[in-house]
Amino acid sequence: TTTDAEVSWTNGNSADAAWWIYYKQTTATTYDSVQVFSNPYTLTTLIPSSGYDIYVVTDCSTELSEASPIVNFRTLCDEISELPWSDNFDTYGTTEGSFPPCWTRPVINNPYVAYPSIYTYDNHTAPASIMFQTLTTTPTYAVTPAFTADLNTLMVSFWLKAEGIGSTQSGTITVGVMSNPNDTTTFEAVQLISPSTTDWTQYVIMLSGVQLQGSGNHIAFKHNSNANNWYYWLDDVEVDEIPACPNVYGLIAQPATTSSVSVNWNDEGDEGDGYVIAYASNLAAPFDPTTA
Secondary structure, eight states, X not given: OOSOEEEOOOOSSTTOOOEEEEEEETTOSSOEEEEESSSSXXXXXXXXXOEEEEEXXXXXXXXXXXXXXXXXXEOOOOOBOSSSEEEOSOSSOSOTTOOOTTSBOSOXXXXXXXSSEEESSSOSSSSOEEEEEOBTTBOEEEEOOOBSSOGGGEEEEEEEEESSOSTTTTOEEEEEEESOTTOGGGOEEEEEEOOSOSSOEEEEEEOTTOOOOSSOXXXXXXXXXSSTTOEEEEEEEEEEEOOSXXXXXXXXXXXXXXXXXXXXXXXXXXXXXXXXXXXXXXXXXXXXXXXX
């Protein structure tokens, strides 16, 4: 289950009556242990959606056997109830073709590499990102785990990079929602993204106003390709509640003349309340915008 795992093994001797199970989260450095008297045995109170390493030692009363080989497993994925939630795809290894175990990809373009997939060729934060490669005839998807919160109260931020821009290259990404991550007919579009640059770019999308049919609450990234063999990379996805006063993002400041500067940003909030631009020069101490 999300918190339990059944462990079983072949006894080294028919008279074996006790064993020690050693287990830890894959990212941990030390093992927990429990002495057991039955085979199989169910470990409980584990962490959902987590990888574990485990091995077993026979307790022969007067001595312990050598350790068994280490076995790896993952607890089942749970719905996301704590926010903010984020995934940078950096903890799933660096083997090309792997995929985050709690995400879903209902369409796989290339069965040998299994796009979309974990990829280390390019990323916003090392070592990995999700890489899309899509046929022109069939979009591919990367779908988050389910959220317990109403999607209308959430926003999603992420970094995206296109290999090539233009109508015949990497195509577009549509951000949407899905009630069933394995059924592409439940995909409902929220916003189409068509980058004007091949640089890593941050996007923030408010999901307020979403009309989702069905019980599942998933956020999905859909790659629509205009040419085969052109890529997109997705990294550093974060989901959080929409704040009462959303911050801007993608801030850029460029000199306009010798005495002026052009300031631009992206904003998904209510522009009717206006903005405050804080600026300073020749600072002797770190800038504190709360006192500007």
